[in-house]
Amino acid sequence: MNTEHRSGCPINLSLEVFGDRWSLIILRDMIFGGRRHFREMLNGSLEGIASNILADRLKRLMELGLLTKADDPSHKQKAIYSLTEMAITLVPIMAHLGAWGRVWLPVSEELSIRAELLEKGGQPLWEQFMDELRHEHLGLPSKTPPGMPTVRQQLREAYEAVLARKAEAVPLMP
Amino acid sequence: MNTEHRSGCPINLSLEVFGDRWSLIILRDMIFGGRRHFREMLNGSLEGIASNILADRLKRLMELGLLTKADDPSHKQKAIYSLTEMAITLVPIMAHLGAWGRVWLPVSEELSIRAELLEKGGQPLWEQFMDELRHEHLGLPSKTPPGMPTVRQQLREAYEAVLARKAEAVPLMP
DNA sequence: GCAACTGATTGCAAATTGCAAGCAGATAGG
């Protein structure tokens, strides 16, 4: 890991970690999209990341301690990437970034519904989400009751509801 | 302003605004360091920004609507840069970034004391700080009582207290 | 007059990015 830092300022050091155009996008897809494999991230990315950049950033994020990599038992060449606690605690920052972008930037409705939900849910929802991520990526026991819908499910359903409503309002095949 | 976006996702759009190594550093120095002039930012920057990059980013941040520029009456070639409301509402994000960096990255004590104070103060302190920034940069009437120390003063005093304590513990000139 | 200061700009080498193609090994279907 690179130990040359521009300064010891917390904001600067945070920027050195994900102050580029791709690192946070990758983490976003892992956190909110549940992606764990190279191809999933490569093909599922809305923004169209290039494979060499993805490989480079995954390596870098591992060196920085935000991700770990393990073999996937289902396929000998498949690797599963997991978030570390360090990355999971980015959830509040993601929520704030989304909330800020929703106010000031030309977001699309279907892609911003998740940010809206996350903003309205506030700290308690973020805590529940981080708990779920710890269960999913670190194998910790989840505190979420079995019957309760997961945060990712809630986000997904809200997203699909918007899509359905838009499809009805402006039908592609009347 | 560039209108080509990679996607309408709020997080992506936010990253397109300050997903680089310098934009947020400049805003940090303006917000927390109170810098308003080109030279102040150029020479005062801990991280050593180059003048062409600074000029480019100031221009870009103006085009994006985060900064405005006005003539300084005291010097015909001097320009004063002001934060817009859009930039002022980044304070909570800065606070979270600082808090995260303080936990996970090798921050220096004297530079992280401000992040610690901002974290402990929470939303109420951020609101007061944003109110002060609106007064300073937008000319709005401040709601802060006259006798009350400003947030920037508090941050500055805490920073200097740490410096003084460290100087005593490890004196340069015994 | 002149040095210091103002917000920049320029030229150039180095690093980073984006894109397409290609890689070897693993697996699935016929």
Added chain:
DNA sequence: CCTATCTGCTTGCAATTTGCAATCAGTTGC
């Protein structure tokens, strides 16, 4: 088997961005 597809990842190359030093013209204080 045999081939087609999938796996994570690498390579080559052009285009862009960055970092650094030097420079600029106008302004100010002395």
